[in-house]
Amino acid sequence: xxxxxxxxxxxxxVEEDYSSGDxxxxxxxxxxxxxxxxxxxxxxHKRREILSRRPxxxxxxxxxxxxxxGIPKIEEEKSEEEGTPPNIATMxxxxxxxxxxxxxxxxxxxxxxxxxxxxxxxxVQGLQALTMTNSGAPPPGATIVQxxxxxxxxxxxxxxxxSQVVVQDEETDLAPSHMAAATGDMxxxxxxxxxxxxxxxxxxxxxxxxxxxxxxxxxEATRKRELRLMKNxxxxxxxxxxxxxxxxxxxxxxxxxxxxxxxxxxxxxxxKDICSPKTD
DNA sequence: CAGAAGATCCGTCAAAAGTG
DNA sequence: CACTTTTGACGGATCTTCTG
Numbered sequence: 001x002x003x004x005x006x007x008x009x010x011x012x013x014v015e016e017d018y019s020s021g022d023x024x025x026x027x028x029x030x031x032x033x034x035x036x037x038x039x040x041x042x043x044x045h046k047r048r049e050i051l052s053r054r055p056x057x058x059x060x061x062x063x064x065x066x067x068x069x070g071i072p073k074i075e076e077e078k079s080e081e082e083g084t085p086p087n088i089a090t091m092x093x094x095x096x097x098x099x100x101x102x103x104x105x106x107x108x109x110x111x112x113x114x115x116x117x118x119x120x121x122x123x124v125q126g127l128q129a130l131t132m133t134n135s136g137a138p139p140p141g142a143t144i145v146q147x148x149x150x151x152x153x154x155x156x157x158x159x160x161x162x163s164q165v166v167v168q169d170e171e172t173d174l175a176p177s178h179m180a181a182a183t184g185d186m187x188x189x190x191x192x193x194x195x196x197x198x199x200x201x202x203x204x205x206x207x208x209x210x211x212x213x214x215x216x217x218x219x220e221a222t223r224k225r226e227l228r229l230m231k232n233x234x235x236x237x238x239x240x241x242x243x244x245x246x247x248x249x250x251x252x253x254x255x256x257x258x259x260x261x262x263x264x265x266x267x268x269x270x271x272k273d274i275c276s277p278k279t280d
Numbered sequence: 281c282a283g284a285a286g287a288t289c290c291g292t293c294a295a296a297a298g299t300g
Numbered sequence: 301c302a303c304t305t306t307t308g309a310c311g312g313a314t315c316t317t318c319t320g
Contacts, residue, residue, distance in 0.1 A: 231305090233291060239307055240289085 229292070232293085235306065236291070239305095243307085
């Protein structure tokens with residue numbers, strides 16, 4: 001229970017030997033084993049009322065970094081993920097490269113060409129090219145994939161400005177006019193019609209004013225829920241990444257301070273030896 | 281080697297914190 | 301103040317390690 005009730009008992013994860021792992025799970029375990037007899041009585045809601053809140057990791061880490069120059073700040077944008085294959089990153093064509101939630105790599109070149117590589121494939125050779133042919137293509141160099149996630153029906157979806165691409169596992173009966181690629185063993189892709197400046201993931205949605213039937217309203221609610229879940233899923237991943245980074249930062253700071261402390265103690269002993277009169 | 285126990289990861293919910 | 305973002309809590313799934 002390290003952040004909660006921190007005004008009473010602030011306990012660093014390192015001190016608890018929780019340097020790696022699911023901290024929140026361990027915290028929950030501790031909370032439950034603290035008083036097993038009462039744990040049934042205190043429900044989660046009541047416990048949440050007791051627990052206090054703390055500032056975000058980004059804020060804390062940035063404050064730490066202002067104190068200690070060696071500590072990197074957490075940036076808004078995620079830095080290039082460590083898993084990106086170098087042979088893709090060094091492609092000559094100017095591209096934007098993204099990794100989907102299932103590990104696929106998506107490279108978007110200028111001109112709207114989308115290339116997809118599976119994690120098991122061999123870098124560029126495993127890339128699958130997909131050219132976007134819609135007339136309202138974004139300007140070169142401005143391509144942004146907004147989300148990469150798995151929808152409820154099991155298909156892989158990612159979004160680019162003006163288009164949504166749905167990656168199907170097998171050949172499906174998609175609308176032929178929208179089919180961009182469906183050859184051989186390759187997955188099938190569907191590019192849906194461009195939308196206006198709607199938020200991330202808002203695709204093919206009617207405006208609320210045009211929703212009449214209960215079925216449409218239900219579909220809208222479902223769509224909103226899926227969008228919210230998708231965003232929160234990504235947010236949780238990012239939050240966990242920040243948390244790990246924060247813990248790493250604290251661990252390294254502990255190591256530095258321990259070394260400093262050791263040096264100071266040695267220095268103190270040396271000075272004591274110099275200053276103290278010898279008895280012999 | 282099978283099952284138990286622990287560790288880790290992930291998705292979701294809910295509430296606090298942040299923002300315009 | 302409404303809306304969005306962030307994060308603790310929780311539970312389930314999967315992987316790893318331990319033990320008989």
